[in-house]
Amino acid sequence: MNVLQSRKGLDPEQFVVDYIAANLKVKVKAGDNEKTARSVQITLSNVGHKNISFGQWRIFFYTLTPSSTHKTAGFEVGQINGGLFFLAPIKDEFPGISAGSSLDLILEGWKMSAKTDQFPNWFVALSTFRLSSPRIIESTKDGSLSFVNSFENSFQWKKHERDTYNPYTPRDRYMMNKAFQKVKSGIQVIPKPFFVKTFPSRNIVFDKDWVIVKQLTIDRDLEHVQVSHILAMHLGLKEVPEQAENGKYIKYETDESFSKEQYEIKVEPDSKSIIIISSSSKGAFYGTQTLISMLESSHTLPDMVIKDHPRFSYRGLMIDVSRNFHNKETIKKLIYIMSLYKLNKLHMHLTDDDGWRIEIPSIPELTKYGSRRCYNFENDRCLIPSLGSGPYSDKQGSGFYTVGDFRDILRYAKERYVEVVPEIDVPGHAFSAIKAMQYREQDLHQFKSDGTRPSYILSDDVSGIHSVQGWLGSSINPCLNATYSFVETILTDLQSIYKGIQKLERVHLGGDEVPDGVWENSTICQSLLHDSSLDHSTIKKMFIVRVADIAHKHGLKISLWEDGIYNATQGPYDAKEFKQTEVLVNAWNNIWEARIGGRAIEFADSDYKVILSMATHLYFDHPYEPDPEERGLYWATRYIDTYKVFGFMPMDIFANAEFDSLGQKIDLNDLCGGPCPQTKTLNNFVGMEACIWSETIRNESQLYEMTFPRLLAFAERAWHAAEWENLKIPIERKYAKIRDFKRFVNIVGMKELCRLEDAGITYRIPPPGLSFSEEKRILKINTFYPRHEVMISLGNDSRSWRSVGTETQIPKGVSDIHAYAVSPVLNRKSRTVSLHITNDAESNNLHWSYTYIVAIMPLQLFVNTCIHYLIL
Incomplete structure (x- = not known):
């Protein structure tokens, strides 16, 4: 037979879908010569015993690098939205795939330089939504991407003919490894304390006879009690009301002259005591973590004094839970590790095109519809499958934090002195919200709402303009009144969720990557702004300022990604237009060859507070090595290893510009057109933030592998200003940095990696x-x-x-x-x-x-x- 026939009693079309899913072997191969280097070959092999002929079925797959091919080997190549594409057989053109044979498809313009450019869980379904069920193609289920061929030569793994990078042999x-030979020196603590003075000839031996003095009046908020309890629990020691006369005690003391995160530790052999001095529970907590770290290295401590404080008040980790969801236990484990290394801000990217991840009680449809992905998205009211999540809503890719979940995260974070900063990304990256509100509107009509439930239609998108990630209809319209009611409701509910645990001090409003021209064909905008300029920047600025005003009315500070408040021809918006006394800006887009690496300086000199989130050094979604087998994206730089993170110099931005994304040496005079600029207001650099975007990170293990041990190097730089950063002669600075890195590598390998694995990292x-x-x-x-x-x-x-x-x-x-x-x-x-x-x-x-x-x-x-x- 030339066509598949159903077994008795089965829907014939469902039988076709089932057969293809079970018997179609998919292989994907990157172009391997000069002619095919910018193309991908897909081989479809029929390993079953029946022929595959034309029908109303389609094969769906996800890619971040779409092809320019519209037809190949009898298939139509089409886009659903975002990165979801399909292959549909064309009647009278599709040759069929007979049993035991294969068909090759060539997709031009699709450059694939790493295995994780591909996504698992290709699926087959009927082109019309019916009662039949989609099926994942078995050969693509493997999360290790075994259906992607190995990369055998440089035409496959190089991004461009000028790319200098090759995989390490x-x-x-x-x-x-030999060059970074391990050396042991000084105190074995990460991050390195500001000042350490030791007298090695005198020491104390720590044992189980030691006690912790519990003092209720050290801190005005009495939270030192909690800190002493953390130490007691970790070391297995008793807490006692007063110190013993024969010594062997750890005691907390207060010095009101210290800053909030500053601490001092005195190890005193004469009195057989350890004193932790601070002005607040935060400082006491960080001193406690340093003491715990030292005692995990050795139970013998020398006579010493440690004086320590952070270089930055903001030491953050951003995790994207929209692209791929990570549950509350995974987040809590991250918070625990953050606290060990004195990181204090968890920035949660809760919303994006691919999913809305926090329950908003006043608008339940945001999670009812916006947190789920499935194939039958219109009938089942869900988002389209993204990033290899497959066609089913109960699998990876769907999920959200209930109010109870999120309050549990907040409670856990507060106990470890980590502030949780929620991000609601607007006006771009908002497909999940826009779609969920369309479904809500359908509900209001279907159930004939009495008018007490407001409508939140957020877009009249008619632009046909794709975002950089390929999404249509992903930008909220600033000209709609419902937009601002929506934002106000979100902020009101967020404050309620935080109430009684952590005060919601700050909200991140995103603002990034809004495609140019996306509102300019909007009739509502044309009507509203008929006497004003309809250009993109004018509308976006109107939105950002008005949303910031709403946040200010709620008593909230705001953060934004740099491009959210940047005019390409004029620079940063005037900071005085915001009612907030300070606006934090995440400076991220520093691709050196694009000559935009100085944006952090522009913002600092325009009176913004800058959080350095530089993509070339601090984006942990990039691979560790320039190897096609390594997980990660590589648009900003080909790789980011632990050494590169450790060597980041936050106070001298252009000193970090060594190579472009192809590995070409950067000439700073050429890059900057002369001497590179330096900020006039270094004190406006207030922090650093490592970013974990999760497009290629689908589970907890992958998340931890991409985060650690790079996060330890990040913690070192965010807390401690290394002496080598101030050396002006590059070669001297390089040697000093390498010597310091050897110290770091030894501590990480001898102690910290074991601590991570003990914690399940x-x-x-x-x-x-x-x-x-x-x-x-x-x-x-x-x-x-x-x-x-x-x-x-x-x-x-x-x-x-x-x-x-x-x-x-x-x-x-x-x-x-x-x-x-x-x-x-x-x-x-x-x-x-x-x-x-x-x-x-x-x-x-x-x-x-x-x-x-x-x-x-x-x-x-x-x-x-x-x-x-x-x-x-």
């Missing part, structure tokens, strides 16, 4: 380095962090894995070595890497040099690397 990684494990000597047939092995074990296998025997030390003898005849690193607590594995042995000893030992210097270390080290290698 095992030898590259070996030399990198599945941090990223770097693959091991391998270097082979053909002459002696010795394999040398190392890891980036200490305490990681390495397993190797020889040849193709997958059962021969064995543990190795720093070197091992390789028998003659072996041509391939495979290896992975293993974590010390949970025995988790890194990505497996392979080394192919050749008879060219010189290439085996020297291949590292170019890639290591260009891809890992800034080019100013090139000339001096050989001379100074032993210093490194």
